[in-house]
Amino acid sequence: MTDPVKNKIESLLSENSIVLFMKGDAEFPQCGFSARAVSILNEVGARYKTVNVLEDQEIREGIKEYGNWPTIPQLYINKELIGGSDIMLDMYNSGELKQMIPGL
Numbered sequence: 001m002t003d004p005v006k007n008k009i010e011s012l013l014s015e016n017s018i019v020l021f022m023k024g025d026a027e028f029p030q031c032g033f034s035a036r037a038v039s040i041l042n043e044v045g046a047r048y049k050t051v052n053v054l055e056d057q058e059i060r061e062g063i064k065e066y067g068n069w070p071t072i073p074q075l076y077i078n079k080e081l082i083g084g085s086d087i088m089l090d091m092y093n094s095g096e097l098k099q100m101i102p103g104l
Contacts, residue, residue, distance in 0.1 A: 005062040013079045018048035022073040033085040037073040044098045
């Protein structure tokens with residue numbers, strides 16, 4: 001990953017307490033896993049930033065390397081990689097995810 005891509009990712013994570021790297025955006029998810037991630041965040045009342053990896057190939061590949069996580073979507077809370085939609089669903093069902101959301 002190039003320094004500019006790493007810097008862009010780190011800037012996004014620094015400027016937003018919750019960032020969802022996904023296919024599409026919150027209004028129009030482009031895959032089922034991204035749609036499920038958005039639905040979960042909306043259900044817990046989170047305020048979050050989405051990053052459409054389909055619009056930026058460097059970010060799409062860079063975020064996989066950055067978090068050492070091979071799939072999209074990827075949820076970050078307070079600069080920490082939480083995981084993808086399956087992990088989000090498990091954490092939602094257990095109540096753990098809601099506890100991690102800043103401001104709730």
